[in-house]
Amino acid sequence: MKTTSGLFLATLAASVSAVPFNHAYGKANGEHVRPTWSPPGASSAAASEDTASSTSASTVAATSVASSIVASSAVVLAASAASPTVYMCGDSTMALGGGGTGTQGWGVYLPYSLTIPVVNDAKAGRSARSYTDENRFGAVIDTIKSGDIVIIEFGHNDGGSLTPTDNGRSDCVGAGNETCTTDAGVIVQTYPTYLTNATELMTAKGAHVIISSPTPDNTCETGTCSYTSPRFTGYGKIVVENVGSMASFIDHGTYLANQYAVLGATTVDTYYPNDHTHTSPIAADLVAGVFVKGVLCAGSSNPLYSYIKNSTDSVVGTCI
Numbered sequence: 001m002k003t004t005s006g007l008f009l010a011t012l013a014a015s016v017s018a019v020p021f022n023h024a025y026g027k028a029n030g031e032h033v034r035p036t037w038s039p040p041g042a043s044s045a046a047a048s049e050d051t052a053s054s055t056s057a058s059t060v061a062a063t064s065v066a067s068s069i070v071a072s073s074a075v076v077l078a079a080s081a082a083s084p085t086v087y088m089c090g091d092s093t094m095a096l097g098g099g100g101t102g103t104q105g106w107g108v109y110l111p112y113s114l115t116i117p118v119v120n121d122a123k124a125g126r127s128a129r130s131y132t133d134e135n136r137f138g139a140v141i142d143t144i145k146s147g148d149i150v151i152i153e154f155g156h157n158d159g160g161s162l163t164p165t166d167n168g169r170s171d172c173v174g175a176g177n178e179t180c181t182t183d184a185g186v187i188v189q190t191y192p193t194y195l196t197n198a199t200e201l202m203t204a205k206g207a208h209v210i211i212s213s214p215t216p217d218n219t220c221e222t223g224t225c226s227y228t229s230p231r232f233t234g235y236g237k238i239v240v241e242n243v244g245s246m247a248s249f250i251d252h253g254t255y256l257a258n259q260y261a262v263l264g265a266t267t268v269d270t271y272y273p274n275d276h277t278h279t280s281p282i283a284a285d286l287v288a289g290v291f292v293k294g295v296l297c298a299g300s301s302n303p304l305y306s307y308i309k310n311s312t313d314s315v316v317g318t319c320i
Helices: 006-018 049-059 065-073 128-133 136-143 191-204 231-243 252-263 265-269 281-301
Strands: 086-090 118-120 149-153 179-181 187-189 208-212 247-250
Touching: 086 136, 128 136, 128 191, 136 191, 149 191, 191 208, 191 231, 208 231, 231 247, 247 281, 252 265, 252 281
Parallel strands: 086 118, 086 149, 149 208, 208 247
Antiparallel strands: 179 187
16 A cells, blocks of 8 residues: 655544534435535546546645545545555445546545545446456455455446447346356356455455445436336345355445435436436535445444444434
């Protein structure tokens, strides 16, 4: 992991503690107050999903040393190196820079609810399969230590067909250990297999893993808010069953869809400036907030529960 001078660390820690994020965004009265802290990458003009992180880091205004450090490394340090660290594995809906200009991933906002460090290793455009094939899970596994917590959330790029053209992201459809073979002879595994393999390697090192269902696309784009859980929600539960007590599940998609239904289509439509998948910075903060709600509602059975600053009542959403 990249090292930073003591002065920079002290500045960043002071910034994090002084400017907590307000997960009350998205309350039904519609009175949203824009954050006083500009999220890293919010003004980025990302040229593509693959370069979202580096582009957003290079275009953030150098108004403070702290925000520059966050943008360049996608790491928020909020506690000592001896503390457990949270690692986040996901796609653009979680990643720094989101899906490009005007959007942001929810992983940028999660650190403001936690008392321990967060490393956002989400990468735009990735699926459970491509994150595996690019050894991104491997890099996290090599880094983690006993007691660390890993949040894994995929699904937006895992669908689609393997034929006639394989995009390198689509998984083999199935809830078990099925395999598919592409026209090029590549053997592709299922979503549960990719995540079970990664999770078992993480828990073998003593880390706890939270499997999170994917955030939904705009559930209100037709004018009426409705949501049906994708197959990846069920697949995520299977992963947790496969792994056992060191893994847990948060139905992030349902928590967010329920809050969208409370807010209504007029408000929710403003959360998607470019398409129906990637959220604005304010919406990304809400997305992080309902994830926190899910952890709080799970209680002490969730490994992240003890490290959350917020009270259950102070975070939007309703327990499910």
